[in-house]
Amino acid sequence: MRLHVADHPLVAHKLTVLRDERTASPTFRLLVDELVTLLAYEATRDVRTEPTVIQTPVTQTTGTKLADPRPLVVPILRAGLGMLEGMTRLLPTAEVGFLGMQRDEETLEAITYANRLPDDLSGRQCFLLDPMLATGATLVAAIDFLFDRGARDVTAVCLLAAPEGLKVLEDAVGDRGDLTVVVASVDERLNENAYIVPGLGDAGDRLYGVV
Numbered sequence: 001m002r003l004h005v006a007d008h009p010l011v012a013h014k015l016t017v018l019r020d021e022r023t024a025s026p027t028f029r030l031l032v033d034e035l036v037t038l039l040a041y042e043a044t045r046d047v048r049t050e051p052t053v054i055q056t057p058v059t060q061t062t063g064t065k066l067a068d069p070r071p072l073v074v075p076i077l078r079a080g081l082g083m084l085e086g087m088t089r090l091l092p093t094a095e096v097g098f099l100g101m102q103r104d105e106e107t108l109e110a111i112t113y114a115n116r117l118p119d120d121l122s123g124r125q126c127f128l129l130d131p132m133l134a135t136g137a138t139l140v141a142a143i144d145f146l147f148d149r150g151a152r153d154v155t156a157v158c159l160l161a162a163p164e165g166l167k168v169l170e171d172a173v174g175d176r177g178d179l180t181v182v183v184a185s186v187d188e189r190l191n192e193n194a195y196i197v198p199g200l201g202d203a204g205d206r207l208y209g210v211v
């Protein structure tokens, strides 16, 4: 597993406003969108490309285009939905699949309530979007869905990760595939309720309200 922590003053600034409990939903959504665009730049560094010959107004030249098959972007509902626009702004031709998952706050297991993914993901680069990597149970389950369909190249884009969750993820993936995790920050730890500290609270609730 490769870990990339975005080290940029704009990321640090936006993350600080995001963490602030006084930041209300409209601003929170805007900041998530802006942060994802910054993270997406890093997350797509190894996106597959191929050469293409084009004619400029001056001459013929060989450029670069995204290779087929198109990458697959998968937001994990709910909170991951807040990251979709920011990601597809950089990858407008990507296909989009969906996973709906909710952490059982008692057992901390991930419960899957929606799954709309292509059946065959062999040879596909996949980008999972979820702002929070806490215990890691949700991302492990999501990665299993992708691996079960033949994907072997997965990048998880998260805003915050707990060291505990990163370890769980690394152990679970092992050598079954190539996993890269791109995050804005690795926080200190999980608290007794398995919330990230200092964190930002419940990302889904802060984006969309308490349901």
Ligand SMILES: O=P(O)(O)OC[C@H]1O[C@H](OP(=O)(O)OP(=O)(O)O)[C@H](O)[C@@H]1O
Pocket (backbone or CB within 6 Å): 076, 077, 078, 079, 080, 101, 102, 103, 104, 108, 110, 130, 131, 132, 133, 134, 135, 136, 137, 138, 139, 165, 194, 202, 203, 204, 205
């Ligand atoms: O690493 P874990 O311990 O599994 O926790 C992280 C998960 O918890 C949050 O989702 P939540 O279950 O709150 O659902 P929501 O997005 O609908 O709010 C978050 O968006 C992750 O999906």
Ligand SMILES: O=c1cc[nH]c(=O)[nH]1
Pocket (backbone or CB within 6 Å): 132, 134, 194, 195, 196, 197, 199, 200, 201, 202, 203, 204
């Ligand atoms: O800190 C946390 C942990 C899980 N889910 C969240 O939204 N926040």
Ligand SMILES: [Mg+2]
Pocket (backbone or CB within 6 Å): 079, 202, 203, 204, 205
């Ligand atoms: Mg939530």
